Amino acid sequence: VEQSALQNEKLAMLGKISASIAHEIRNPLTSIRGFIQLIRPYLYDIGKEDYARIILSEIDRANDIIHEFLNSSKPSAPMKENASINSLLHDAIVLIDGQALMQNCELIFNQLVTDLFVSIDVKQMKQVVLNILRNALEAVQMTDEFHRSKVTVEVNSNGNFAEITIQDNGKGMDKATMSKLFEPFYTTKSTGTGLGLSVSERIIRNHGGSIRVNSIENCGTVFVISLPLLT
Ligand code: ADP
Numbered sequence: 001v002e003q004s005a006l007q008n009e010k011l012a013m014l015g016k017i018s019a020s021i022a023h024e025i026r027n028p029l030t031s032i033r034g035f036i037q038l039i040r041p042y043l044y045d046i047g048k049e050d051y052a053r054i055i056l057s058e059i060d061r062a063n064d065i066i067h068e069f070l071n072s073s074k075p076s077a078p079m080k081e082n083a084s085i086n087s088l089l090h091d092a093i094v095l096i097d098g099q100a101l102m103q104n105c106e107l108i109f110n111q112l113v114t115d116l117f118v119s120i121d122v123k124q125m126k127q128v129v130l131n132i133l134r135n136a137l138e139a140v141q142m143t144d145e146f147h148r149s150k151v152t153v154e155v156n157s158n159g160n161f162a163e164i165t166i167q168d169n170g171k172g173m174d175k176a177t178m179s180k181l182f183e184p185f186y187t188t189k190s191t192g193t194g195l196g197l198s199v200s201e202r203i204i205r206n207h208g209g210s211i212r213v214n215s216i217e218n219c220g221t222v223f224v225i226s227l228p229l230l231t
């Protein structure tokens with residue numbers, strides 16, 4: 001209880017700082033993006049179209065990071081509506097399908113025959129599922145090229161809860177990482193923010209749900225999100 005109070009405090013402080021900075025950084029990024037688009041044909045003419053592509057994707061990455069920081073500053077009260085688990089997962093998976101394909105990773109969604117319904121902030125919860133899927137894709141990427149990488153999304157009902165299982169056969173993690181991964185800023189990646197899971201954990205907690213993880217090094221990881229079913 002004390003630890004999660006401290007984490008909330010850390011996130012609230014982060015929120016105040018990031019909200020004020022993000023706006024100032026976003027505006028110049030947007031105009032840079034616009035001007036690069038404008039000069040793109042000229043770069044193409046001199047055979048440097050690749051440069052434009054790299055610049056644009058780096059700008060998008062910077063925007064993603066700002067977006068993630070801003071998310072952590074959002075007021076914690078979710079705007080709940082009744083939503084289908086199948087469509088929540090479908091909508092999240094569509095957004096990351098292209099990345100999986102590009103990585104040659106098999107992304108399997110075992111959709112429910114009988115859909116389950118939950119009361120959630122759809123935007124926030126989609127972000128949660130995306131954060132975990134993104135981590136899964138990053139984890140399978142770091143294994144060797146002969147490895148057939150695979151991410152599976154599954155749903156089950158367990159008592160009064162819907163359980164979303166996201167499993168990957170990626171690099172897994174050791175016990176030390178497993179005990180820290182929900183802490184804000186904890187990351188083992190050179191370009192990571194360490195915010196994805198701490199923000200996700202807080203969102204799930206605000207929905208009366210929980211998240212648990214199991215992992216075996218060099219074998220894979222499974223996250224289970226538990227959300228109260230609509231009654
Ligand atoms: P980031 O992705 O920016 O590092 P996260 O909060 O999303 O931050 O994750 C924190 C850390 O948890 C990651 O750096 C990684 O070490 C570990 N992790 C999360 N998901 C997985 C996974 N599916 N497989 C292996 N490690 C993971």
Ligand code: MG
Binds near residue numbers: 131196
């Ligand atoms: Mg992440």
